[in-house]
Amino acid sequence: MAMDTQAGHRQQRRKQRTRDAIQDAALTLFAGRGYRVTTMNAIAEAADVAPRTVTFHFPTKADLLFGADPFTRESLEARLNSRAEGESTLAALRDWMVATMLELSSEAPEAQRRVWRRRALRAQVIGSDDELRARARAGYYPYEQLIAAHLADDLGLPADALVPRLAAATSVTGLRELYQTHEVESSDAAESTDALIALVDQVLAFAEAGIETTR
Structure with a gap:
């Protein structure tokens, strides 16, 4: 049984290494050549795998670009639903962001660099691309809805009230755009969790200030 478990772990590690190589190659090509003109065959060649291996792990180019984000809606929903009494939605949102960043930072340095490099390339x-920007924004809308519902509960307002919706949109837009700011584009900040957390705090302080003006 132990040998079977070890073999299973080795297989999972090989599978993850293959996925990492494919996605790294894809994002590098997307950024260097352009998303539209990059083919799956070119990605396979750059990753040194067969084309069918690419499509097995990532059926489409969109899966390569938008997949494998550690900041999942499911994990955010779980964090918001487990808030302590008196803990605000924005405080829980910050804790979720920071906890996810610190979890990534606990990995080996090479893995950390890969994650942040991917996010920077993805943002680039x-x-x-206007169409990709629109698709990315649409993908974040469920996050906005989730945060707005919890903010409305904080404020004693209906879930479709303007203030929680504005605050949620501000928070999500700010956190999304964070990776395209000058601070994160700099080589030092791109690998600094502390620098990223400071920018997260700026985004959420901005959203909180907007809520305060309506009280």
């Missing part, structure tokens, strides 16, 4: 690719 999406930011240069």
